[in-house]
Amino acid sequence: MTEKEFDIQVRQLFDDKEKLINRPNAKKEGGNGIFDRYLHPIITRDHTPVFWRYDLDYRANPLTMPAQIQGCTQQRRQWIN
Secondary structure, three states: OOHHHHHHHHHHHHHHHHHHHHOOOOEOOOOOOOOOOEOOOOOOHHHOOHHHHEOOOOOOOOOOOEOOOOOHHHHHHHHHO
């Protein structure tokens, strides 16, 4: 993948995120009178910032692969050692 293609793909990631955030979300009928349910979930993993999920440096991640997330215990083990 060339750097230009990389930039296009990164722009697409940001555009998809913007569409997700700005899409209308209607309330579902029914409910229990305390909480309202919505057609689309309000918070999902796709709502996290793009730069949290991807390394946006072309040299480090030329294929725009999602970042590997380590669990807290693995990170803590690394700090202790």
